[in-house]
Amino acid sequence: MSEEGPLKMADVARLANVSMSTVSRALADNPLIPEDRRREIQRIAAEAGYVVNQSARSLRMRKTQTIGVVFPLGHDVGQLISDPFFIEMFGRLADEITTRGYQVLLCRVTDTSEGWLNRIIQSHRQDGLVIVGQSDQHEALNKAADTYLPLVVWGGHLTGQTYCSVGTDNIAGARRAVDHLLGLGRRRIAFLGMLELPEIALRHEGYVRALRAANLDPDPALVIPAHFSFETAYEAARELIESGTPFDAIFAASDIIALAAVQALAAAGVDVPGDVSVVGFDDIAIAAQSTPPLTSVHQDLAKGAKTIVDLLFKRMAGEDAPSATLLPKLVVRKSCGGSPTG
Amino acid sequence: MSEEGPLKMADVARLANVSMSTVSRALADNPLIPEDRRREIQRIAAEAGYVVNQSARSLRMRKTQTIGVVFPLGHDVGQLISDPFFIEMFGRLADEITTRGYQVLLCRVTDTSEGWLNRIIQSHRQDGLVIVGQSDQHEALNKAADTYLPLVVWGGHLTGQTYCSVGTDNIAGARRAVDHLLGLGRRRIAFLGMLELPEIALRHEGYVRALRAANLDPDPALVIPAHFSFETAYEAARELIESGTPFDAIFAASDIIALAAVQALAAAGVDVPGDVSVVGFDDIAIAAQSTPPLTSVHQDLAKGAKTIVDLLFKRMAGEDAPSATLLPKLVVRKSCGGSPTG
DNA sequence: TTTCTTTTTGCAATCGATTGCGTTAGCCTC
DNA sequence: GAGGCTAACGCAATCGATTGCAAAAAGAAA
Numbered sequence: 001m002s003e004e005g006p007l008k009m010a011d012v013a014r015l016a017n018v019s020m021s022t023v024s025r026a027l028a029d030n031p032l033i034p035e036d037r038r039r040e041i042q043r044i045a046a047e048a049g050y051v052v053n054q055s056a057r058s059l060r061m062r063k064t065q066t067i068g069v070v071f072p073l074g075h076d077v078g079q080l081i082s083d084p085f086f087i088e089m090f091g092r093l094a095d096e097i098t099t100r101g102y103q104v105l106l107c108r109v110t111d112t113s114e115g116w117l118n119r120i121i122q123s124h125r126q127d128g129l130v131i132v133g134q135s136d137q138h139e140a141l142n143k144a145a146d147t148y149l150p151l152v153v154w155g156g157h158l159t160g161q162t163y164c165s166v167g168t169d170n171i172a173g174a175r176r177a178v179d180h181l182l183g184l185g186r187r188r189i190a191f192l193g194m195l196e197l198p199e200i201a202l203r204h205e206g207y208v209r210a211l212r213a214a215n216l217d218p219d220p221a222l223v224i225p226a227h228f229s230f231e232t233a234y235e236a237a238r239e240l241i242e243s244g245t246p247f248d249a250i251f252a253a254s255d256i257i258a259l260a261a262v263q264a265l266a267a268a269g270v271d272v273p274g275d276v277s278v279v280g281f282d283d284i285a286i287a288a289q290s291t292p293p294l295t296s297v298h299q300d301l302a303k304g305a306k307t308i309v310d311l312l313f314k315r316m317a318g319e320d321a322p323s324a325t326l327l328p329k330l331v332v333r334k335s336c337g338g339s340p341t342g
Numbered sequence: 343m344s345e346e347g348p349l350k351m352a353d354v355a356r357l358a359n360v361s362m363s364t365v366s367r368a369l370a371d372n373p374l375i376p377e378d379r380r381r382e383i384q385r386i387a388a389e390a391g392y393v394v395n396q397s398a399r400s401l402r403m404r405k406t407q408t409i410g411v412v413f414p415l416g417h418d419v420g421q422l423i424s425d426p427f428f429i430e431m432f433g434r435l436a437d438e439i440t441t442r443g444y445q446v447l448l449c450r451v452t453d454t455s456e457g458w459l460n461r462i463i464q465s466h467r468q469d470g471l472v473i474v475g476q477s478d479q480h481e482a483l484n485k486a487a488d489t490y491l492p493l494v495v496w497g498g499h500l501t502g503q504t505y506c507s508v509g510t511d512n513i514a515g516a517r518r519a520v521d522h523l524l525g526l527g528r529r530r531i532a533f534l535g536m537l538e539l540p541e542i543a544l545r546h547e548g549y550v551r552a553l554r555a556a557n558l559d560p561d562p563a564l565v566i567p568a569h570f571s572f573e574t575a576y577e578a579a580r581e582l583i584e585s586g587t588p589f590d591a592i593f594a595a596s597d598i599i600a601l602a603a604v605q606a607l608a609a610a611g612v613d614v615p616g617d618v619s620v621v622g623f624d625d626i627a628i629a630a631q632s633t634p635p636l637t638s639v640h641q642d643l644a645k646g647a648k649t650i651v652d653l654l655f656k657r658m659a660g661e662d663a664p665s666a667t668l669l670p671k672l673v674v675r676k677s678c679g680g681s682p683t684g
Numbered sequence: 685t686t687t688c689t690t691t692t693t694g695c696a697a698t699c700g701a702t703t704g705c706g707t708t709a710g711c712c713t714c
Numbered sequence: 715g716a717g718g719c720t721a722a723c724g725c726a727a728t729c730g731a732t733t734g735c736a737a738a739a740a741g742a743a744a
Contacts, residue, residue: 006464008700019724024702032722049457051464055406056700058397059729066447084627087429098450103467105408106436106446115391122348122393124730125445259631285426289601291633350730361694366732374692398730401699466700 007050016044027052058124066103067312068126069093072112072135083228083256084284089132089154092305100313102127112137117144121151128316130154130308134165134198150316152308156199157323164315165323166308170199173297173328174206177279178251180295180330182214184337186249186277192226192236192261193253200253203281207251221245226257233257237264248276249336255280255287255296262290262335273337283331293333300326349392358386369394400466408445409654410468411435414454414477425570425598426626431474431496434647442655444469454479459486463493470658472496472650476507476540492658494650498541499665506657507665508650512541515639515670516548519593519621522637522672524556526679528591528619532582534568534575534603535595542595545623549593563587568599575599579606590618591678597622597629597638604632604677615679625673635675642668 013020018041026033026041033041058064071086094104105126109116117140120129128150134141138158145151145163153165181189191207193200204223211218222245226236233252237260240247252258258280265272272278272292280287283298307324314321355362360383368375368383375383400406413428436446447468451458459482462471470492476483480500487493487505495507523531533549535542546565553560564587568578575594579602582589592607594600600622607614614620614634622629625640649666656663 006466009702010700020701021703021724022722025723028702034722037722046457049460049464051461053401053700054465054467055397055400055404056729057702059395059401059731060700060702062397062729064397087433091429094448094450098448098452104448104450106440106448108436108440108446110440115388118391119393122391123396124348125396286628286631289628289633290631351732352730362731363694363733364692367693370732376692379692395730398699399732401701402730402732404699 006053007048008053009050012041012045012048012050015048016041062124064103064125064127065101066105066126067097067309068105068107068120068129069097070107070109070120070129070131072109072116072131072133072137084286085254085256085282086132088284089301089305092301093130093132093309096305096309100309112140117141121148128152128312130312134158136196136198138198149318149320150312152312152315154304154308156202157325158198161323164311164321166304166311166326167199168297168299168304168326168328170202170328171206171209173281173299173330174203174251175210176206176328176330177281177295177297178207178210179213180332181249181251181277181279181336182210182216184249184277187216188219188222188247189249189251190222190224190240190245190247191251191253192224192233192240192257194225194227195223203253222247226253226260228254228256230256230260233260234264237261238268241265241268241270250276250278252278252280255282255284255294258294258296258335259286259290262292262294273335277336279330279336287331288333290335292335295333295336296331298329298331300329348395349390350395351392354383354387354390354392357390358383404466406445406467406469407443408447408468409439409651410447410449410462410471411439412449412451412462412471412473414451414458414473414475414479426628427596427598427624428474430626431643431647434643435472435474435651438647438651442651454482458482463490470494470654472654476500478538478540480540491660491662492654494654494657496646496650498544499667500540503665506653506663508646508653509541509667510639510641510646510670511667512544512670513548513551515623515641515672516545516593517552518548518670518672519623519637519639520549520552521555522674523591523593523619523621523678524552524558526591526619529558530561530564530589531591531593532564532566532587532589533593533595534566534578534582534599536567536569537565545595564589568595568602570596570598572598572602575602576606579603580610583607583610583612592618592620594620594622597624597626597636600636600638600677601628601632604634604636615677619678621672621678629673630675632677634677637675637678638673640671640673642671 009020009023013023022033023041026038097104107120131153134155141153141163151163153163155165155167156170157165191204195201195204208218224236224240226233250261252261258278262272262278265276270276280294280296283296287294287296304326311321351362351365355365365383368380439446449462473495476495476497483495483505493505495505497507497509498512499507520531533546537543537546550560566578566582568575592603594603600620604614604620607618612618622636622638625638629636629638646668653663
């Protein structure tokens with residue numbers, strides 16, 4: 001029961017009157033050691049409060065029992081905590097990873113200078129990597145994937161992509177959302193989001209396709225750059241409103257942007273959904289709770305996280321598991337008007 | 343520019359025509375190596391794509407440059423992802439930790455059998471620990487703190503506590519909330535929360551004190567056990583309503599419980615705040631967005647996280663930094679009726 | 685040129701485990 | 715009692731860095 005300073009395996013060996021090799025094998029339940037002896041040694045170790053030093057173990061085994069979860073957020077220092085989507089995704093990934101007996105190492109990348117991903121990989125701090133969001137790092141990811149197998153990315157599937165990704169079909173999701181707005185009779189539908197981000201570009205593509213399919217010409221004046229943070233998105237929406245460009249609906253690239261837009265509209269005395277319909281993307285928890293409740297393209301994060309981690313573990317086992325795409329679902333709530341059945 | 347397999351420091355030494363010692367020192371910016379030589383070696387290493395192996399480094403230095411963030415959630419598997427409070431706290435801690443150049447290791451503890459904390463500590467996976475929420479582990483924490491300095495706990499300050507904690511003054515916060523309800527003329531105020539959790543017990547204490555100060559006798563029938571999850575809290579609220587016990591206000595131990603109560607009340611046709619006032623605790627992001635917006639006791643998590651990490655780093659440096667208490671603030675919104683200044 | 689400093693540099697031990705391989709002990713069989 | 719075989723166990727190398735100490739090189743002073 002005594003818990004003296006950091007005792008090492010050699011100490012346990014002394015206590016049990018055996019060699020370190022034997023202790024190591026006993027603790028690892030190696031059948032080379034007879035069962036009763038194993039139990040005995042395990043008991044002694046536990047009673048002494050001995051725990052294997054993971055640094056030493058990792059070095060020798062070349063394994064860390066740890067998965068790195070990376071958020072390539074660029075210089076957007078506050079985004080991790082401000083974006084509920086990332087947060088929820090992280091939680092679900094953590095669940096999946098810890099369930100499999102691995103630790104979760106959070107890697108926030110603020111310095112995306114040449115070789116950032118290689119620096120993470122070569123540090124050997126983790127046995128596998130999940131990258132949440134491609135950000136603008138498509139090339140870096142492609143490059144890393146050439147030599148590093150245990151890597152799975154949450155994000156859109158892009159052309160010329162060699163890495164393994166899991167993500168919602170952004171085009172289909174956007175298309176569904178915009179089709180719904182068109183079905184409600186909306187014709188001047190604005191798009192809010194940063195086209196520079198690959199996933200957003202895909203959502204924009206779906207938006208354009210939906211318009212074209214309805215024989216409408218996309219109006220560039222209705223495409224407004226908007227970042228993920230509430231404040232900047234609010235600004236973007238305000239500018240759209242003040243520009244005087246007429247519009248009767250907003251399709252936002254994320255729920256945060258949509259919520260910001262709703263508030264900006266409210267502040268300008270525009271009724272949602274009376275005057276303008278609003279649809280978001282992600283269907284984060286707040287979406288259902290906001291006023292009015294937000295119509296949004298739902299992504300099944302629980303399933304996404306499970307898929308990501310499943311693929312990652314296959315890859316860690318040496319298998320070259322392929323990318324996967326999840327089907328999004330439009331959840332209709334009050335913010336776009338019309339009946340819940342569309 | 344070539345990025346061959348995992349190259350080691352010895353390889354860089356060969357490339358630079360020096361010994362490993364020199365490479366090691368150069369990469370650590372050790373002034374023992376003349377500046378120009380240092381730069382040269384650093385350049386060679388960078389160009390070769392070399393990165394120090396952290397397992398080896400950790401073993402030798404007995405440091406991991408990693409902080410463990412622990413959620414002792416017992417068997418409540420889903421809580422991490424479902425509780426916005428923990429999530430937000432985690433995000434802010436992550437910010438503070440990464441800003442200081444450390445990594446964040448998430449430790450979800452599901453097995454709280456004897457010695458769980460010791461097992462984490464002795465694994466030497468981290469240089470310091472943040473425990474988020476005392477759960478029911480007061481004793482285990484006290485015991486660990488005797489021999490392990492770099493440990494800071496988010497939670498209430500309890501009697502007989504030897505570990506370092508940072509937390510809101512729960513009694514004062516609760517008192518402020520209940521005083522406000524009393525000021526609105528409410529007299530039959532229910533308390534929803536699990537008294538078994540130390541922090542909640544403190545909030546209950548504040549509740550009792552506020553009532554006593556108003557010459558009211560706390561009615562045990564108005565104290566309802568309610569867990570942190572939305573579903574169980576909803577059930578608890580429903581039972582209170584159906585019990586027929588008259589009440590005109592609810593003070594919930596957390597926002598999630600409060601939101602669940604609001605929905606249960608709405609489902610029962612009870613008007614909030616007309617018939618019943620509701621106040622929560624934590625002031626999570628959703629609180630302001632809900633319908634009606636929730637009055638809540640605000641905890642400054644950004645400041646809390648900063649304080650935690652500041653103290654932790656002091657302790658990691660060997661200093662026996664003391665506990666700290668943050669002052670809560672009541673944020674009045676519509677859910678309790680009355681005027682915002684009320 | 686010699687001697688004494690001061691600056692650079694490298695050898696080798698070390699961190700704490702894991703594991704291939706060889707040795708010892710135990711048991712059976714003839 | 716010798717030989718053969720297997721089950722247990724330990725020696726020592728290894729993982730990839732860091733660093734105390736001493737040696738070598740360079741520079742300064744005499």
